[in-house]
Amino acid sequence: xxxxxxxxxxxxxxxxxxxxxxxxxxxxxxxxxxxxxxxxxxxxxxxxxxxxxxxxxxxxxxxxxxxxxxxxxxxxxxxxxxxxxxxxxxxxxxxxxxxxxxxxxxxxxxxxxxxxxxxxxxxxxxxxxxxxxxxxxxxxxxxxxxxxxxxxxxxxxxxxxxxxxxxxxxxxxxxxxxxxxxxxxxxxxxxxxxxxxxxxxxxxxxxxxxxxxxxxxxxxxxxxxxxxxxxxxxxxxxxxxxxxxxxxxxxxxxxxxxxxxxxxxxxxxxxxxxxxxxxxxxxxxxxxxxxxxxxxxxxxxxxxxxxxxxxxxxxxxxxxxxxxxxxxxxxxxxxxxxxxxxxxxxxxxxxxxx
Numbered sequence: 001x002x003x004x005x006x007x008x009x010x011x012x013x014x015x016x017x018x019x020x021x022x023x024x025x026x027x028x029x030x031x032x033x034x035x036x037x038x039x040x041x042x043x044x045x046x047x048x049x050x051x052x053x054x055x056x057x058x059x060x061x062x063x064x065x066x067x068x069x070x071x072x073x074x075x076x077x078x079x080x081x082x083x084x085x086x087x088x089x090x091x092x093x094x095x096x097x098x099x100x101x102x103x104x105x106x107x108x109x110x111x112x113x114x115x116x117x118x119x120x121x122x123x124x125x126x127x128x129x130x131x132x133x134x135x136x137x138x139x140x141x142x143x144x145x146x147x148x149x150x151x152x153x154x155x156x157x158x159x160x161x162x163x164x165x166x167x168x169x170x171x172x173x174x175x176x177x178x179x180x181x182x183x184x185x186x187x188x189x190x191x192x193x194x195x196x197x198x199x200x201x202x203x204x205x206x207x208x209x210x211x212x213x214x215x216x217x218x219x220x221x222x223x224x225x226x227x228x229x230x231x232x233x234x235x236x237x238x239x240x241x242x243x244x245x246x247x248x249x250x251x252x253x254x255x256x257x258x259x260x261x262x263x264x265x266x267x268x269x270x271x272x273x274x275x276x277x278x279x280x281x282x283x284x285x286x287x288x289x290x291x292x293x294x295x296x297x298x299x300x301x302x303x304x305x306x307x308x309x310x311x312x313x314x315x316x317x318x319x320x321x322x323x324x325x326x327x328x329x330x331x332x333x334x335x336x337x338x339x340x341x342x343x344x345x346x347x348x349x350x351x352x353x354x
Contacts, residue, residue, distance in 0.1 A: 001081035001350070003029065004037045004073070004104070006095035008088040011040055011060060013242050014049030015192050015222045018088065018112055020242050021144075021272045023052060024170030024339030025346065030057035032343055037061070037076050039069065041090045051241045066091045070098060077102035082350055084108040085129075087117060092129035100137050106350055109138045110165065111153070114145040115262040115269060118152050134158045139353050142346075146268035147291055163349055164268070166295075168342040169275035169333060176281045176330075177246035182237075185218035186315060187285070188252035190240060190273055193223040196261040200287050202229075205256055207308040208315070209234045215315065220248055249280040253322065254303075254314060257286040264289040275337045278302075278329040283322050285314050295337065301329040 010026065013019035026036045036058035040046075054060070063069035073095070077083055083104040085095045099107050111117055120127050135141050136158030143149055146164035153162040189205055191197070209217040209231045216233055220240040230236065240248050249255055255277045263269040267290030277284050278296070285303045286292065296302040303314045303325065317325075 002035045002037070002076075002079060003082045003084065004039075004076050004080045005084045005086065006039045006073070006089050006091065006099075007084075007086040008090070009040050009046050010038055010055065010058065011052050011062065012046035012050045013052075014046060014239055016088075017192075017272050018086065019052070020170070020173070020245075020276070021112065021167055022086075023055070023242075024168055024173070025342055026055070027057040027170060027172070028339040028343035029346065031340075032347070035059075037080075039063065039073055039095070041066075043090070049239060049241075051243070066094050070094070073098050074102065077104050080104045081354075082106040082108060084110055087111045087113045087129050089129050093131035096131050096137075106140070106354055107138050108140045108142060108350075109135050109159075110142040110144075112144040114143045114149045114153065115266040116260070118149065118156060118266070119262040121156050130157065136160065140349060142349070144269070145263060145266055147266065149266050149268065161353070165342060165345060165349075166337075167270050167272040167275055168337050168339045169272070169279040170339045171279060171334065173242055174246055174249075174276045174279040177250045179251035180247045181251075183218065183220075183244075183248045183251035184216065185235070185251065186212075186215040186253045187256055187311070188218045188220065188248065188254075189256040189258065190220045190245070190248060190277075191258065192221045193225065193228070194260055197258050199261075200258045200264075203308055204258060204285070204287065204305055204311050206231065206234065208311045211308060211312055212315065218252070245276055246280050249277045249282040252282055254285050255282050256311075257284055259287050259289055267291045268294065270295045270337075275333055278326075278333040278337075281323075281326045281330045283326040284329060285311055296329055296332060301325060301332050 008018045042062040083099040134157035141159035141162040142165040150162040153159040220237045298304045
């Protein structure tokens with residue numbers, strides 16, 4: 001099939017989690033014989049950190065102005081089998097109108113930020129990447145989040161059919177790697193700064209760092225404010241590009257997963273970082289949310305932490321205990337959570353509505 005996507009970014013992973021997820025999915029679909037066309041608005045902050053400017057597995061159109069690129073989009077939609085718009089696409093409503101005006105057989109919306117979308121709607125806010133008719137005209141709505149979020153997509157946005165397409169990892173980009181001295185730590189955290197994650201970051205990371213001054217803690221990610229409460233044993237690296245993710249994870253004794261508040265409250269919301277770290281065979285300490293056991297078995301494949309004491313206890317595990325958790329999580333990931341699994345799920349869902 002030919003798949004045309006209107007999304008946020010695949011050319012740059014700076015400040016967004018969409019890039020690595022979409023890259024893995026698109027690469028796997030290409031390996032399965034499909035062709036991918038991706039439209040991405042060219043913006044300065046992604047241009048400055050463009051770590052995948054010319055993907056071999058997709059035809060990428062970077063554009064400055066929607067009106068100028070719209071004729072090209074229409075041309076590709078003419079012979080497309082599937083068209084998809086994603087959350088946070090800067091020209092989402094306009095792209096959706098082009099999809100609906102075309103004769104493309106399958107029209108999909110993929111919300112990689114479902115709890116954030118729903119939370120904004122419930123507060124009466126406008127969601128810029130969704131048009132005035134909601135999602136009712138799409139044949140299928142895919143969600144990065146499962147559980148009750150799927151029902152809410154139907155109730156609030158009129159989705160005809162909402163199904164989960166969870167995050168995943170591309171085994172070609174995330175795998176056990178040699179550690180680097182620059183990234184060595186007892187506990188690492190890879191994530192863009194978000195105010196609605198800060199309370200849990202404070203509890204699980206910052207307070208742990210204060211409790212254990214003899215250990216080293218490391219944050220990798222962008223957009224951290226100048227007044228962030230750094231500690232003497234807490235270090236920071238701005239933006240870790242995907243090719244360095246394996247070294248970042250594998251240089252840590254443990255890595256931390258912290259979920260945005262809206263997503264944790266919704267449940268069934270595994271981040272891509274969760275699968276990436278597990279694929280690198282780095283043991284994970286995670287905050288707690290409903291449905292997590294569907295992806296990894298608590299205590300056996302992942303360590304759950306509700307507070308600082310839980311993280312402190314985890315950091316005292318023996319090397320044998322630590323690596324046993326990491327091995328089991330990696331095996332689970334390879335068995336169930338790779339981009340190849342998600343590509344197969346995507347194919348199956350498209351076939352059911354074609």
